[in-house]
Amino acid sequence: MKQKLLEMEQYANENDVPIIEKDTIVYIMKLIKEHKIKKILEIGSAIGYSTILMASSDEDVYVTTIERDETRYMECLKNVKACGLDQKINVVFQDALEVNLPNDNKYDLIFIDAAKGQNINFFEKFKYFLNDGGYIITDNLNFHGYVGKSDTIESKNLRALVRKIEEYIEFLKANSEFDTEFLNIGDGISVSKKKDEK
Numbered sequence: 001m002k003q004k005l006l007e008m009e010q011y012a013n014e015n016d017v018p019i020i021e022k023d024t025i026v027y028i029m030k031l032i033k034e035h036k037i038k039k040i041l042e043i044g045s046a047i048g049y050s051t052i053l054m055a056s057s058d059e060d061v062y063v064t065t066i067e068r069d070e071t072r073y074m075e076c077l078k079n080v081k082a083c084g085l086d087q088k089i090n091v092v093f094q095d096a097l098e099v100n101l102p103n104d105n106k107y108d109l110i111f112i113d114a115a116k117g118q119n120i121n122f123f124e125k126f127k128y129f130l131n132d133g134g135y136i137i138t139d140n141l142n143f144h145g146y147v148g149k150s151d152t153i154e155s156k157n158l159r160a161l162v163r164k165i166e167e168y169i170e171f172l173k174a175n176s177e178f179d180t181e182f183l184n185i186g187d188g189i190s191v192s193k194k195k196d197e198k
C-alpha cells in the first residue's frame, strides 16, 4: 500500500489533483483513532488518496466518498481496489449536491473537500447525517494563503471564490449548533463539533 500511495502522490502531482497535505491527514487519522470514529462521509474523493488513508487508519472504519468527475472517480475505484479496501470504501459517482443518501445513514465524521465555493451548501445538506457529538472537517480554508485578503485579489473569479470561503468561516463562527475550531494545519482546516442535543 505504501508503494501505491507514492504512485498516487506522483499521479496527483503530474495531473494537478489537489490531494490532502501530509499534516492534515495525519491530524485527521489521529482524530479518527482518538474518538473511535467508525463511519465517515467524504465530499470530494478525487483519486481516493485521503479516502484510502482515512479507511486504513483503524479497524472498523468505513468510508463513503462522493466524486462527480468521471476520470477521477474511475481512478479512485482503481486505487481503492489496488489497496484491497473495497470492503471498507464505497465510492459514489455523483454530484454531492444531488445525491440522495438514505435518511438513516449516520456518520461520525464528515470531511468536506470538494468545490470550495459550495462549503455552506455541503454543510447544510449533510449536517443531518451526522451523529450527535460527530465532527465536520472542512479542508483548504486558507486557500493557499488568499483567505482574509480577498480585497487585494485582482482576478474576479479567484476573488469571488475566496470571498465564499471567507463567508463560510463567518457562517461557522456564527453557527450555534456547532462549536468550530480553526486550525492552521496544511492549507487550513475547520473542525466543527456538533453539540449534543439536550
Ligand code: SAH
Binding pocket: 017, 018, 019, 020, 021, 043, 044, 045, 046, 047, 048, 049, 050, 051, 066, 067, 068, 069, 072, 094, 095, 096, 097, 113, 114, 115, 118
Ligand atoms: N479529498 C481528496 C481531494 C479532493 S479534490 C484528497 O485529499 O485526496 C476535490 C474533488 O472534489 C475534485 O476531484 C472534484 O471533482 C470534486 N468535487 C467538486 N465539487 C463536487 C461536488 N459537488 N460533488 C462531488 N464531487 C465534487
Ligand code: MG
Binding pocket: 018, 019, 020, 113, 139, 140
Ligand atoms: Mg483539500
